[in-house]
Amino acid sequence: MGDSGDLIRVKLPDGTVKEFASGVTPREIAESISPRLAAAAVVARIRPAAGGALETANGEAAMYAAENPHAERLVDLSAPLTEDVSLQLLTEKDPDALPVVRHSAAHVLATAVLELFPETKLGHGPPTESGFFYDFYRPTPFTPEDLKAIEAKMAGVVARDEKFVREWEPREQGLAHFRAENDFMKIHFIERFTRDEEAISLYRNGAFVDFCRGPHVPSTGRVKAFKVMSLSGAYWLGDEKNPQLQRIYGTAFFSKKDLDDYLERLEEAKRRDHRRLGKELELFTVSEEVGSGLPLWLPKGATIRRILEEYILERERERGYQHVYTPSLAKVDLYIRSGHWAHYHEDMFPPMDLETEQMVLRPMNCPHHILVYESRPRSYRDLPLKLAELGTMYRYERSGVLSGLSRVRCMTLNDAHIFCRPDQIKEEFSNVMKLVEQAYRDLGITNYSYRLSLRDPANKEKYVDNDEMWALGERVLREALDGLGLPYKEGRGEAAFYGPKLDIQLADVMGHEETYSTIQVDFHLPNQFDLSYTGADGKFHRPVMIHRAIISTMERMVAYLIEHYGGAFPMWLAPVQMGLVPISERHQEYAQKVQSELQNAGFRVELDSRNEKMNAKIRDFTLQKVPYVLVMGDKEAAANAVSVRTRGKGDQGSVPLAEFLAKAGKLVSEKSMEL
Numbered sequence: 001m002g003d004s005g006d007l008i009r010v011k012l013p014d015g016t017v018k019e020f021a022s023g024v025t026p027r028e029i030a031e032s033i034s035p036r037l038a039a040a041a042v043v044a045r046i047r048p049a050a051g052g053a054l055e056t057a058n059g060e061a062a063m064y065a066a067e068n069p070h071a072e073r074l075v076d077l078s079a080p081l082t083e084d085v086s087l088q089l090l091t092e093k094d095p096d097a098l099p100v101v102r103h104s105a106a107h108v109l110a111t112a113v114l115e116l117f118p119e120t121k122l123g124h125g126p127p128t129e130s131g132f133f134y135d136f137y138r139p140t141p142f143t144p145e146d147l148k149a150i151e152a153k154m155a156g157v158v159a160r161d162e163k164f165v166r167e168w169e170p171r172e173q174g175l176a177h178f179r180a181e182n183d184f185m186k187i188h189f190i191e192r193f194t195r196d197e198e199a200i201s202l203y204r205n206g207a208f209v210d211f212c213r214g215p216h217v218p219s220t221g222r223v224k225a226f227k228v229m230s231l232s233g234a235y236w237l238g239d240e241k242n243p244q245l246q247r248i249y250g251t252a253f254f255s256k257k258d259l260d261d262y263l264e265r266l267e268e269a270k271r272r273d274h275r276r277l278g279k280e281l282e283l284f285t286v287s288e289e290v291g292s293g294l295p296l297w298l299p300k301g302a303t304i305r306r307i308l309e310e311y312i313l314e315r316e317r318e319r320g321y322q323h324v325y326t327p328s329l330a331k332v333d334l335y336i337r338s339g340h341w342a343h344y345h346e347d348m349f350p351p352m353d354l355e356t357e358q359m360v361l362r363p364m365n366c367p368h369h370i371l372v373y374e375s376r377p378r379s380y381r382d383l384p385l386k387l388a389e390l391g392t393m394y395r396y397e398r399s400g401v402l403s404g405l406s407r408v409r410c411m412t413l414n415d416a417h418i419f420c421r422p423d424q425i426k427e428e429f430s431n432v433m434k435l436v437e438q439a440y441r442d443l444g445i446t447n448y449s450y451r452l453s454l455r456d457p458a459n460k461e462k463y464v465d466n467d468e469m470w471a472l473g474e475r476v477l478r479e480a481l482d483g484l485g486l487p488y489k490e491g492r493g494e495a496a497f498y499g500p501k502l503d504i505q506l507a508d509v510m511g512h513e514e515t516y517s518t519i520q521v522d523f524h525l526p527n528q529f530d531l532s533y534t535g536a537d538g539k540f541h542r543p544v545m546i547h548r549a550i551i552s553t554m555e556r557m558v559a560y561l562i563e564h565y566g567g568a569f570p571m572w573l574a575p576v577q578m579g580l581v582p583i584s585e586r587h588q589e590y591a592q593k594v595q596s597e598l599q600n601a602g603f604r605v606e607l608d609s610r611n612e613k614m615n616a617k618i619r620d621f622t623l624q625k626v627p628y629v630l631v632m633g634d635k636e637a638a639a640n641a642v643s644v645r646t647r648g649k650g651d652q653g654s655v656p657l658a659e660f661l662a663k664a665g666k667l668v669s670e671k672s673m674e675l
């Protein structure tokens with residue numbers, strides 16, 4: 001609180017401190033600086049002088065619970081300030097303002113729905129990564145026409161430019177209002193999240209009132225660009241015994257251009273979606289009879305996978321990795337000893353009873369590789385020992401998060417465990433990074449970022465409890481990263497249960513990131529298994545383990561490559577590199593000769609000898625995104641040539657077969673991205 005009682009001190013981003021009467025609002029402060037700034041501002045960020053760090057959003061609780069008065073937070077431009085604060089005004093350009101306008105858009109959506117369908121009961125309506133949603137309870141399903149009407153009505157609410165006004169109501173009185181309306185979901189939120197509050201926070205725009213802690217943009221008119229996107233069903237509180245809710249999704253931006261850009265990217269993402277291309281290009285399929293998250297690789301997808309596998313095995317051999325084969329299941333005791341059972345068993349398939357034993361499908365390959373290490377005594381001269389395997393493993397991913405090939409339940413990881421001396425960690429780490437860079441270069445992956453994945457120290461269940469070990473692992477990784485000069489962000493709660501990781505993140509068209517490569521420093525498992533090597537001093541020492549995957553799981557990497565290339569693979573990865581089209585029946589023989597010549601040279605070719613028109617055959621190969629279509633008629637047969645149509649470039653005319661062969665061979669051996 002300001003010392004003088006009715007004056008507060010406000011520190012602005014440029015460092016100046018100004019005094020205002022207590023109760024001044026960020027808007028009034030903005031106006032005192034410049035009317036332009038006041039008009040441009042959407043929301044304010046304040047940090048009380050006695051304050052702490054930025055409050056992190058914690059899902060629903062953050063939406064409804066009373067704010068922590070000491071934490072840095074966003075507030076309405078109309079929020080009265082009654083203590084000394086640092087203040088920053090956010091305009092539409094500030095990325096942190098976007099979730100605010102999306103939350104306001106959710107209120108606009110609910111306003112529209114209640115005006116059109118007054119019998120509807122409201123659930124909650126938070127912003128999301130890509131927009132917002134609102135959950136509604138209404139026995140009659142919304143139709144596509146309803147959604148259109150809702151969107152039109154929203155435009156009306158925006159045009160009315162209603163102020164978002166925060167109101168406080170004594171908790172019991174507020175609850176009584178919601179009870180009178182039979183608003184069972186609002187009552188639940190209030191009871192659950194404001195147990196210790198005397199008053200509840202409401203936001204009003206026009207006649208619409210919602211239980212909400214804000215903040216909001218100043219008025220509905222600031223929701224300049226929005227769109228109702230889709231409708232889905234969700235059970236109240238995720239329980240199928242509860243009433244079914246209708247969740248309407250939308251998105252909102254500060255400008256029409258941002259919205260259009262987003263919708264354009266969404267279209268692009270749909271065009272590239274690996275689940276769709278996987279079907280169209282016949283790469284993989286998922287059968288309900290096998291089960292969710294258990295894809296079947298079709299011949300063409302399997303070809304891409306096999307090429308990737310051979311590629312990475314060869315790189316590993318060059319670098320002194322030794323490959324092993326180990327089974328995909330083990331006795332549960334192995335995973336009890338490793339700590340997986342204590343910290344990871346929620347992600348594992350349940351055990352199978354077998355005579356007197358319990359077996360589990362392995363969720364990771366590490367324990368098996370540890371047993372390979374243990375199969376004979378090791379000396380310091382054996383280290384680093386790099387055991388690698390294309391290891392198949394099983395994880396019980398929840399059905400809601402499964403997606404095509406990118407998140408599955410049965411996966412094959414390009415895995416290795418490096419057993420080394422502590423003084424070798426740095427060099428091994430750097431070797432792994434070099435391999436990652438080489439693989440990404442060859443695969444044409446250029447856009448990636450590094451994430452140092454740390455544990456959440458509060459989560460004792462998910463992580464091994466050993467502060468010293470975590471500190472050491474983190475230090476080693478930071479030193480290695482700094483040594484290589486790599487920029488990285490941090491991810492709390494993203495570590496493996498046994499240690500911190502360096503994860504390499506790739507983003508899709510929508511900017512959504514996933515982890516692909518990973519390097520992990522582990523002091524835990526060597527201890528659990530009492531691993532040792534004989535040092536130069538003749539004594540036993542404990543090795544360190546580095547877990548690493550270069551090209552991730554075959555599933556996730558192929559999913560990425562499909563989307564990255566939009567199905568138009570470079571020559572070395574294309575499942576079919578050349579499509580052969582004889583112009584008519586009489587060119588069939590020549591086409592077969594060309595086919596065997598190309599096959600003998602190691603190319604993957606497909607000859608279309610159907611009784612179809614030439615153009616239909618060319619079109620089909622084009623739709624399959626085959627790099628080269630080779631058309632053969634009298635002229636080509638006479639000259640031992642092929643007429644070449646290059647993907648994305650069109651008809652290139654007749655080329656002597658030998659010349660084409662040499663060029664194609666070069667593209668493959670150089671892993672060229674061009675044709």
Ligand code: TSB
Pocket residue numbers: 363364365366395397405406407408409411413415416417496515516517518547548549552553555556
């Ligand atoms: C690197 N024990 C280590 C290994 O030695 C390990 O399993 N690490 S992991 O848990 O991070 O998994 C390795 C990689 O597998 C991840 O970085 C991710 O790219 C990939 N992956 C994880 N879960 C899935 C899944 N459900 N579907 C597809 N790929 C996955």
Ligand code: ZN
Pocket residue numbers: 364365366417547548
């Ligand atoms: Zn491992």
